[in-house]
Amino acid sequence: MHAKAYAQGVVAGRLDPVEISAGFGDLHPPLDDHEALVAADRCYFCHDAPCITACPTDIDIPLFIRQIATGTPDAAAKTILRQNIMGGMCARVCPTETLCEEACVREMAEGKPVDIGRLQRYATDGLMAAGVHPFTRAAPTGKRIAVVGAGPAGLACAHRLAMKGHDVVLFDARPKAGGLNEYGIAAYKSTNDFAAQEVEWLLKIGGISLLTGKKLGRDITLQELRADYDAVFLGVGLGSVNALIAPGADKEGVLDAVDFIADLRQSTDLASLPVGRDVVVIGGGMTAVDAAVQAKLLGALNVTMIYRRGRARMNASRFEQDLAAAKGVRIITNAAPVALHGNGAVREIECEYTDDALVPTGEKFRIPADQVFCAIGQTLEGGALPDLDGRKIAITGAGRTSVVGVWAGGDCAAGGDDLTVTAVAEGRDAAEDIHIALMGATAGAAG
Structure with missing residues (x-):
C-alpha cells in the first residue's frame, strides 16, 4: 500500500476475513450446464441481430448461443475467441447492459435480455479450463x-x-x-x-x-x-493521473483511486489493507465506482462519491451506479470539491454545488473524510x-x-x-x- 494511505484513522481489519471474502466473491457467479441451456433457449437467433452490431468486437452472438443450445460449448468459445481473444475477461467486465444486452430484442420486448455476458463466460471458461488453445500459428514470416x-x-x-x-x-x-x-x-x-x-x-x-x-x-x-x-x-x-486542483489536495490520506485499486488487486490478504472510516471518492466513472464499492467492502463505514455533473452524465453505467448504491455508497452529483481540510491529514472535504453547465451555485457543504480517492481521469x-x-x-x-x-x-x-x-x-x-x-x-x- 502506498505510504500516504496510512493517515490516522485509516486502519486495516475493519471487517474479519470471512466477511471480506464474502464481499469480494464473484459479482456474477458462473452458469452451470443446465442454467446455460435455459439461458440460451431464450435467444431468438435473429438473422440481422442488433446485438452483433452493438458488440465492439463483432462477435456472432446468435451463432455462439445456438452452439451452446445444441451442446457444443467449445465451438461457441471458438466463435467468440475468433473475434475477441480476451472474451473470458470481457464477459466479466464488459458493460453488456449498455452494449449487446441493451440491443437484445428480448430487452426491447420484455425488459429482460438474453444473458449474453454470462453465456459468453460459460463458453470461454469451459475451453480455457480444458487447457485448450483453439488457434495455431501460420508459417513463419520472418517478421x-x-x-x-x-x-x-x-x-x-x-x-x-x-x-x-x-x-x-x-x-x-x-x-x-x-x-x-x-x-x-x-x-x-x-x-x-x-x-x-x-x-x-x-x-x-x-x-x-x-x-x-x-x-x-x-x-x-x-x-x-x-x-x-x-x-x-x-x-x-x-x-499519468490527473491532479486534483483544490487547496489541501496534498494532505495525507488523499490518494489516486487507480493506486488503491492496484494495491488491492495485488494484495494476498485483503484484511490487511488499511481503509478509512469516512471515505470520499471524487469522480463518476467506472474507476470511481470500483474504488468506492471496494472501500465499502473493506469495512469503511461511510463511502461517498462526488461527481461534478448530473447522474445522467456519469461515465459509469446505470448498472454500476445501482451496484454502488446497493452496497451502501452515497452518490452526490452536481458538486465539486473546493478545499480539503485537516491538520496534516485530511479530515473534511468541502464541496460546492454546480449547475448543469458546471457553474458554481455558491452553496457549499462539508462532509467528514479521512481518506479521499481521486478518480478524475488519466492522461x-x-x-x-x-x-x-x-x-x-x-x-x-x-x-x-x-x-x-x-x-x-x-x-x-x-x-x-x-x-x-x-x-x-x-x-x-x-x-x-x-x-x-x-x-x-x-x-x-x-x-
Whole structure:
C-alpha cells in the first residue's frame, strides 16, 4: 500500500476475513450446464441481430448461443475467441447492459435480455479450463514486431500477429502482464487470479516473448524499436493521473483511486489493507465506482462519491451506479470539491454545488473524510511519441499513427471509449493492418 494511505484513522481489519471474502466473491457467479441451456433457449437467433452490431468486437452472438443450445460449448468459445481473444475477461467486465444486452430484442420486448455476458463466460471458461488453445500459428514470416503495453490492446494485437506467423516481443512497464485487467478493475469482477490465467492461456499460441519491467521512454525508446523491428504497436494505456486542483489536495490520506485499486488487486490478504472510516471518492466513472464499492467492502463505514455533473452524465453505467448504491455508497452529483481540510491529514472535504453547465451555485457543504480517492481521469505520459490528437495519440484507419511503421490502440489512442472490449478490437484490427502492410499481396493468402 502506498505510504500516504496510512493517515490516522485509516486502519486495516475493519471487517474479519470471512466477511471480506464474502464481499469480494464473484459479482456474477458462473452458469452451470443446465442454467446455460435455459439461458440460451431464450435467444431468438435473429438473422440481422442488433446485438452483433452493438458488440465492439463483432462477435456472432446468435451463432455462439445456438452452439451452446445444441451442446457444443467449445465451438461457441471458438466463435467468440475468433473475434475477441480476451472474451473470458470481457464477459466479466464488459458493460453488456449498455452494449449487446441493451440491443437484445428480448430487452426491447420484455425488459429482460438474453444473458449474453454470462453465456459468453460459460463458453470461454469451459475451453480455457480444458487447457485448450483453439488457434495455431501460420508459417513463419520472418517478421518481428514490437508491441509496447501488455494490456488488452497489446495482448490482442500480439496474439493476432503471432497467429499470422510473425514473431512478437511484448513489452510492459509493470512486473506482470495484463494492464487494466490485472491492475485496474475491481477484484469482485475478476476473481481467482483470472487475469493472469487468461494471459498465460493466450500466450500458448507461441511466438510471443514477454518482457516485463520495460517502460517506454525509460528502458526502451520508440526510435530504438523502429530500428530493431519491422513494425511497432503502442498500447501503453494512460499512465499519468490527473491532479486534483483544490487547496489541501496534498494532505495525507488523499490518494489516486487507480493506486488503491492496484494495491488491492495485488494484495494476498485483503484484511490487511488499511481503509478509512469516512471515505470520499471524487469522480463518476467506472474507476470511481470500483474504488468506492471496494472501500465499502473493506469495512469503511461511510463511502461517498462526488461527481461534478448530473447522474445522467456519469461515465459509469446505470448498472454500476445501482451496484454502488446497493452496497451502501452515497452518490452526490452536481458538486465539486473546493478545499480539503485537516491538520496534516485530511479530515473534511468541502464541496460546492454546480449547475448543469458546471457553474458554481455558491452553496457549499462539508462532509467528514479521512481518506479521499481521486478518480478524475488519466492522461498519456511519455516523450517522443507520435503526433497527438488532444491528449492521446492521433490515429487513422486501423491504428496508424503519424510515424511510418508505428500503430497505436487502446486507451492511449484517440477516438476510443476506454473499454476493455474496445481496446481488444483496436489491437486486433491494428494487427490485421500491420500484417497487410508487412506482407503486401501475400497477406490474403497467408490469412
